[in-house]
Every structure is written in structure tokens, then in C-alpha cells.
Amino acid sequence: MTRQTARWPLPPAMQAALDEARAAAAQGEVPVGAVVVKDGQVVARAHNAPRAMNDPTAHAEMLAIRRAAEVLGDERLAGCDLYVTLEPCPMCAGAIAHARIARVYYGASDPKGGAVEHGCRTFDQPTCLHRPEIYAGIGEAEAGQLLRGFFAERRQKDAT
Amino acid sequence: MTRQTARWPLPPAMQAALDEARAAAAQGEVPVGAVVVKDGQVVARAHNAPRAMNDPTAHAEMLAIRRAAEVLGDERLAGCDLYVTLEPCPMCAGAIAHARIARVYYGASDPKGGAVEHGCRTFDQPTCLHRPEIYAGIGEAEAGQLLRGFFAERRQKDAT
Numbered sequence: 001m002t003r004q005t006a007r008w009p010l011p012p013a014m015q016a017a018l019d020e021a022r023a024a025a026a027q028g029e030v031p032v033g034a035v036v037v038k039d040g041q042v043v044a045r046a047h048n049a050p051r052a053m054n055d056p057t058a059h060a061e062m063l064a065i066r067r068a069a070e071v072l073g074d075e076r077l078a079g080c081d082l083y084v085t086l087e088p089c090p091m092c093a094g095a096i097a098h099a100r101i102a103r104v105y106y107g108a109s110d111p112k113g114g115a116v117e118h119g120c121r122t123f124d125q126p127t128c129l130h131r132p133e134i135y136a137g138i139g140e141a142e143a144g145q146l147l148r149g150f151f152a153e154r155r156q157k158d159a160t
Numbered sequence: 161m162t163r164q165t166a167r168w169p170l171p172p173a174m175q176a177a178l179d180e181a182r183a184a185a186a187q188g189e190v191p192v193g194a195v196v197v198k199d200g201q202v203v204a205r206a207h208n209a210p211r212a213m214n215d216p217t218a219h220a221e222m223l224a225i226r227r228a229a230e231v232l233g234d235e236r237l238a239g240c241d242l243y244v245t246l247e248p249c250p251m252c253a254g255a256i257a258h259a260r261i262a263r264v265y266y267g268a269s270d271p272k273g274g275a276v277e278h279g280c281r282t283f284d285q286p287t288c289l290h291r292p293e294i295y296a297g298i299g300e301a302e303a304g305q306l307l308r309g310f311f312a313e314r315r316q317k318d319a320t
Contacts, residue, residue: 050235053235054230054233055235056225056235056255056259057222057255058235062217066216066217089254090251090254090257090280090282090288091253091254091257093251093254094251095216095217098216098249099216115250119285120250120275120281122250122280125250128279129273
């Protein structure tokens, strides 16, 4: 795993993922966004939508992966990169392995729910059939700020 | 986790899950079936379909959970049971936790791809937010026979 520590300009795909996260927040969903890229082109983009879709699996990564597979007409996304604003959870990490995503770039780490550098560390398991390259901390400040803002606002609403 | 060792008559929901697995095999998909039950009634049933749907996330459990949540109009399946013919993988175990499934009954164990009693043991992780009751080995013989038959046939086809 490679972690970005310096503040380079964000790749456009992570900017797009952050825009998706902002769209999620505007709809009352936890602000996480994801974008699938192939050969430098955005194939699919999505944001968290479990509430709106009544679907516990409707995380940003899952929706972006499913849409990309539909667009490309292939259940495997070989050669595709996933940009996501938050460290993927166990479900999404499993889907990333099934989809054969080549590279994962993510923003904020998630010590409570993440499954890349935390919890079950999905891709480090001997039974994991596919290990993408992992780049962490890309857009971490922006992604973390969005999440903190969202939960602070929710707590304030719950308190009133 | 409770494991069934004696051969009791199978619960109707597991019979239905096995029927789904047979339908998957007939379509050239890995034979796994799943059924969601609430208050003794089948809410949703599905079989593995990643090839037909061009969707790497289209495992039987994922499709059954998504359909049940749609039918019930709730992203959480509190009080629902999931019957599945094979030990869930990391992606599906993650989805089961997100959906708050109360009880999971599964058939064959999966040392290579399972995530309940193998691999990352999703529900045993301290970061796992919801732990369903687990009953293993329900319909194990039938589920295992279906899987072995499917892969033996596939190997035979590949060899000719």
C-alpha cells in the first residue's frame, strides 16, 4: 500500500468522487463517492444511496462497480481503477476483488468500518483471490472534512 | 455458530434455496441459491447470476438481500433470516451485517472463499457492527453435491 502524504493536486477522478460525495450529503446520505476509470476515461460514478434506494448494499463503490460492469458488458473490470473518498468496507473490498479492479485510490481512512488497512484487511487474507494496488490518502483532507461536517450536522439535528 | 451434524428434514426455505442453486447451474452459473424469510414467509429468493447480469456483485445472497429490502421498503432487514446453500464470501458477509439479518442458515462450508468460518471470519471481527446467529451445515450434502457436479462438468468441458 502506498500512502500519499504531501498535498499534490487531486486527480480529476478523485475530484469527481468528491463531487459525488457532496451529492450524497445533499440527499442526507453518508457522503462517500466513487468513480471507475478505464484508460483515463470515467466509466461510471456513483454515491452512497442505501436510504434513497432502500438497499443496504448501495454503497458508492458497489454502485460504481455495477454500473461500470454494465457499461463495459463484462463482470470483470480488469484494467479499471476505482477512486473512492473513503476506505472501502468489507463488503466493498470483497466486490473490488471479485471485479478484479487493478488499482484502488482512496481518501480518508476508516478505522471503524474500513477493511483495507483496518479490520479484516481483506486484500491481505491468503484466501483473497485478487489484490489490487492500493493508494491511500488521495483527497483525504477533503473527504474527511465532508464526513465530519455531515456527522456534526446530524448530531446537532438529533440533539434539537 | 451452531453446526447441524444429523440429517434432519431440510427446512422448506433451504429446499427453495437449493432449487435456486439448481436454476443457477442450468444457466451455467456457479450453483448457489439464497432465500430471505420473515415471519415464516419467503420475502425474496435468488441465485448466483454474475455472468448473466454482467455484475460481479450478483451473488445469490446479494440479490436476495436487495430484493427483500425492496419488497419490505427498508434498507435494514431486522428480524429476517437468510438461507443460503454455501458459506457466504467476504462481500456477502459484509452485506449481511449491513442489512442486519438476524439469522443465517447455510449449507456447504467454503474453505477457499468463505468468510464466516474461514478467511477473515467477518462476524468475529471487533469492527463488525452486527453479528447474526449462524447455523451451518443445513443442506450441506445437497449443496456440496450440486457444486461438485457443476465443477466436474466444467472441467470435463474444458478438457474436451
